[in-house]
Amino acid sequence: MKTLNEIALKVKSLNKKVRIAIAVAEDANTIGAISRSTNEGFVHPIMIGSKARIMELLKDFSLNDESFDVIDVSNHEEATREAVRMVKNNEADVLMKGLVGTDKFLREVLSKERGLLPPKAIMSYTCALELPKYHKLLLISDTAVLPAPDLNQKIAMINYSVKMAHNLGIAKPKVALISSTEKVSEAMPNTIDYALISKMAERGQIKDCLIDGPLDIFLACDPKAGDIKGVQSPIAGNADILILPNLETANAFYKGLMLFAGGELAGLIQGTVKPVVVMSRSESENSKYYCIALSCLMAEVR
Amino acid sequence: MKTLNEIALKVKSLNKKVRIAIAVAEDANTIGAISRSTNEGFVHPIMIGSKARIMELLKDFSLNDESFDVIDVSNHEEATREAVRMVKNNEADVLMKGLVGTDKFLREVLSKERGLLPPKAIMSYTCALELPKYHKLLLISDTAVLPAPDLNQKIAMINYSVKMAHNLGIAKPKVALISSTEKVSEAMPNTIDYALISKMAERGQIKDCLIDGPLDIFLACDPKAGDIKGVQSPIAGNADILILPNLETANAFYKGLMLFAGGELAGLIQGTVKPVVVMSRSESENSKYYCIALSCLMAEVR
Numbered sequence: 001m002k003t004l005n006e007i008a009l010k011v012k013s014l015n016k017k018v019r020i021a022i023a024v025a026e027d028a029n030t031i032g033a034i035s036r037s038t039n040e041g042f043v044h045p046i047m048i049g050s051k052a053r054i055m056e057l058l059k060d061f062s063l064n065d066e067s068f069d070v071i072d073v074s075n076h077e078e079a080t081r082e083a084v085r086m087v088k089n090n091e092a093d094v095l096m097k098g099l100v101g102t103d104k105f106l107r108e109v110l111s112k113e114r115g116l117l118p119p120k121a122i123m124s125y126t127c128a129l130e131l132p133k134y135h136k137l138l139l140i141s142d143t144a145v146l147p148a149p150d151l152n153q154k155i156a157m158i159n160y161s162v163k164m165a166h167n168l169g170i171a172k173p174k175v176a177l178i179s180s181t182e183k184v185s186e187a188m189p190n191t192i193d194y195a196l197i198s199k200m201a202e203r204g205q206i207k208d209c210l211i212d213g214p215l216d217i218f219l220a221c222d223p224k225a226g227d228i229k230g231v232q233s234p235i236a237g238n239a240d241i242l243i244l245p246n247l248e249t250a251n252a253f254y255k256g257l258m259l260f261a262g263g264e265l266a267g268l269i270q271g272t273v274k275p276v277v278v279m280s281r282s283e284s285e286n287s288k289y290y291c292i293a294l295s296c297l298m299a300e301v302r
Numbered sequence: 303m304k305t306l307n308e309i310a311l312k313v314k315s316l317n318k319k320v321r322i323a324i325a326v327a328e329d330a331n332t333i334g335a336i337s338r339s340t341n342e343g344f345v346h347p348i349m350i351g352s353k354a355r356i357m358e359l360l361k362d363f364s365l366n367d368e369s370f371d372v373i374d375v376s377n378h379e380e381a382t383r384e385a386v387r388m389v390k391n392n393e394a395d396v397l398m399k400g401l402v403g404t405d406k407f408l409r410e411v412l413s414k415e416r417g418l419l420p421p422k423a424i425m426s427y428t429c430a431l432e433l434p435k436y437h438k439l440l441l442i443s444d445t446a447v448l449p450a451p452d453l454n455q456k457i458a459m460i461n462y463s464v465k466m467a468h469n470l471g472i473a474k475p476k477v478a479l480i481s482s483t484e485k486v487s488e489a490m491p492n493t494i495d496y497a498l499i500s501k502m503a504e505r506g507q508i509k510d511c512l513i514d515g516p517l518d519i520f521l522a523c524d525p526k527a528g529d530i531k532g533v534q535s536p537i538a539g540n541a542d543i544l545i546l547p548n549l550e551t552a553n554a555f556y557k558g559l560m561l562f563a564g565g566e567l568a569g570l571i572q573g574t575v576k577p578v579v580v581m582s583r584s585e586s587e588n589s590k591y592y593c594i595a596l597s598c599l600m601a602e603v604r
Contacts, residue, residue, distance in 0.1 A: 131562050132562075133561070133562045133563075134562060147489055147490055178550075178554055179550055179553075180549050180550050180552075180553030180554070181553075187449055188449055188549075188550075190550065216553060216554075216557060217553070217554050217557035217558050217561060218557055218561065221561055221562075222561055228584045229584070244550075244554065245550045246548075246550065246551075247482050247490075248480075248481055248482050248490075248492065248546075248547045248548065248550075248551045249548075249550045249551040249554050249555075250482075251481075251482030251483075251518060251519070252480055252482070252518075252519050252546065252551050252554070252555045253551075253554045253555055253558050255518060255519035255520055256519050256555050256558055256559055256563070257558055257559070257562055257563065259435070259519060259520065259523055259524055260433050260434075260435045260436060260523075260559055260563040260565075261435075261558070261559065261562040261563035263562075282530045282531070
């Protein structure tokens with residue numbers, strides 16, 4: 001796949017109808033993206049929030065009365081709690097943040113009693129990045145959650161991203177562990193984790209993918225770089241997944257590409273029992289639509 | 303300035319003739335870039351290395367016999383040592399690496415007795431990045447030397463980059479201290495350094511520039527981002543200089559932009575008594591030409 005829109009096409013072809021519980025479904029961009037997905041047939045939304053406000057926003061979209069549900073809960077915290085409860089109880093397949101603040105939303109998602117993260121599970125974030133100048137979608141992690149992932153958190157990031165790649169139809173994704181250099185050195189502690197992970201993968205401790213690192217961005221994404229640098233790698237400039245060494249790197253990398261390389265992004269929280277969509281309120285309807293499609297691709301629908 | 307070529311135009315307009323000592327001037331790209339700069343009138347090269355090989359490579363370029371010097375030293379280490387000595391003794395204004403390995407080259411540059419780094423000076427690296435989609439050159443640091451700069455190293459990176467901006471003609475450059483967020487938090491230690499640096503700049507401890515941070519790439523480089531995020535900053539999406547939190551971030555950032563956003567780069571070692579050009583052997587003649595022009599802009603010629 002080369003574009004995020006192909007994710008939506010794939011979801012449509014699966015004939016899934018994914019039930020999405022939206023916590024505080026009271027902003028226009030969210031309603032717009034959800035209505036589009038509903039009309040295209042792959043989503044059945046359960047919009048939780050002030051019914052009056054939701055119905056007002058829905059006026060602009062010709063949704064069939066049977067194609068959605070609204071649950072009237074005007075308090076943001078209660079609406080979020082109800083959305084999380086529905087997902088936990090298999091009354092919905094995906095959780096999505098609406099107009100509620102991210103802190104409030106994540107507090108419910110992470111609640112030990114009521115939340116969606118299993119005990120000891122590592123929460124992380126994986127994005128699918130569309131770049132006009134790369135020949136396929138690039139999955140990147142972690143752009144949002146883990147400031148400085150340790151060895152186990154890096155392995156979790158890999159496993160989550162590999163699962164996403166599998167759902168995108170890539171049987172054996174190529175995982176590049178990104179540093180500024182391809183050399184292992186104590187001066188760059190992440191390269192030590194990368195050497196360990198490479199060996200673990202070789203021993204079958206991480207499965208269903210091809211891993212190599214440390215590699216720089218050129219070795220990971222430019223087929224010419226290996227010859228120029230004299231570095232042999234099974235990734236060979238054809239990476240499906242980039243594991244970035246820390247949040248600062250991942251964040252500057254994708255934001256630079258969105259601003260200067262026409263990049264488009266769709267991402268999901270990882271580690272929860274069901275897909276969770278968290279986007280900032282300012283995100284466009286289109287971005288939200290791609291995120292919804294990705295969450296539907298990752299959802300297991302009975 | 304919007305393009306690296308404008309740096310060369312500016313240098314030409316200054317009527318400087320910069321003496322560049324080239325350690326092991328025995329590769330075609332280096333000779334090509336140096337010949338072009340010499341013919342354009344702003345460089346007088348002193349090529350140190352095997353005279354036979356240098357004269358062979360020079361055959362392709364119609365250099366006037368008076369416009370260059372060759373010093374015959376076939377051993378790489380001795381050639382490098384002689385180049386460094388000439389720069390240290392004011393017999394040359396700029397040092398440039400040719401075919402010698404980077405490790406060997408830097409060992410001489412950093413030598414306590416013979417080298418070019420003053421005692422206690424911090425060595426760093428600043429690049430000028432040309433991006434088709436940004437409205438001016440973007441100076442970024444540190445893409446090559448400091449793995450995880452501490453507070454004092456960050457301040458040195460700022461001062462070096464500000465000096466380069468001044469030479470580019472920017473009287474009061476806007477310096478953005480880059481993180482994944484604009485919030486100061488103990489979970490992101492670099493943001494603490496950034497808060498300190500912002501306050502130090504306010505108190506006049508860092509001069510001749512406008513500093514703000516932490517900021518993310520959007521707030522630093524996209525004028526629309528401040529309103530969307532509700533963040534007031536004097537940088538306002540119009541940064542001249544990006545200080546990146548660590549080498550991994552800087553490296554992934556610029557390599558992503560070179561690969562996917564048509565970026566072009568020219569950089570210099572910082573902290574030495576005279577400009578030092580270190581480029582990998584694989585770099586194109588064009589990249590080397592831009593680096594030479596930048597080094598000439600930074601050189602103080604008597």
